[in-house]
Amino acid sequence: IGVCFYFCFKNSKGFQKSEVKFEHPVLEYLVLAASILTCIFIGYLQFQYKPFGTHYGLATLIPTLVSFFCAYYFDNKSVLTIAITGLAAYVGLSVTPQDLLNNNNFYSDQSLSYSAIMLGVLLVLWTIYSSRIQLKTHFNLIFLTFALHIISIASISNLINDYYGIWLIFAFILAGSSYYFYKVSHDLKAISLYVFMIVYAYIGFNIFLFRVFEHIDLADIWMLLVISLPAYFIGSIILFIKLIKTFNKQIAA
Incomplete structure (x- = not known):
């Protein structure tokens, strides 16, 4: 880990608000390796020696903060994805769509769904703030992609909630989210955001129709x-x- 960080800092141009690239692409992989090894090392320490005791969130938060620092200082998108994933894990989420849909807590624990929505909203707000101060604006697509998946999947998961009125609230959240990402995908000219927005909106619309048909003969x-x-x-x-x-x-x- 120390060797990786040594060469990264030695060849780095320092922190800049605009996009910066290393002169040699190998250094990009060194930053990624340093971040991954840091996460593994802290995870091993917690598993083997439990320096944080039962505060497992700290074992997640520390490598997350290190990853965010590396992502912004060395301008590395791959490390940024690790950092956002760690942030989601810190609030109790599993970010992959398959894990989210298979997680029964989304159905039984409303607080987890609200945490997912709040995290997605915070990621969106951060992109808006970053754009205003021109801070690594090329990172916005990554933040928005995570936000789209988290908000949409959390909303769709709760559209089949049997608790009275809850599913309708999440239907409005999904509709608002779809409209926002429709606008953003055009602004950023991001086909990936546009495609996933359509897919999530289509799934949510069909579930909404089924819920409405439940009350119709x-x-x-x-x-x-x-x-x-x-x-x-x-x-x-x-x-x-x-x-x-x-x-x-x-x-x-």
Whole structure:
């Protein structure tokens, strides 16, 4: 770890608010290696010797702070993803979509869902503040990508919540989030944000329809709905392709 940091600091141009790159790309991997090794080392210390006792959050927070420092000082996007992941783990979240959807706490523990929403909002607010002071604005896409996934998945997970009224609140949160990321994806000309926004909005919209249909007697039109489903899904695919083509034309103009 010490050797990695030594060469990184020796060849670094120092902290700058704008984008900075090392003269040799190998140094980028040294920064990444130093950050990963720091996380492993602190995790090993906690597992083997428990210097933080039962305060496991500190064992997560410290390498997270080190990663944030390395990401901004050495201008490394890969280390930034580690730092944001560590921040999410500190508040009790698992950031990968598969882990989030398989985490039953999202259904049983509302506070975890609220923590996810708040973390996503804070990441968005940080990008707004960073843009105003021109601080590493090229990091914004990474922050917004994490925010989009966290807010959308937390909202979708709670759309199937049986507690009265809760699912409707998260439906509005997902709708507002989708609108915001629709605007941001055009501003940043980020096709990845746009595609994931459409996917999450589409999933949420369909769940919303099912929740509404729960309170409607569909006996008379059930067969009509079954017959129209193939056309609905085919139309959705065609619309998705058309939206992507339109977006590409707009950002290319």
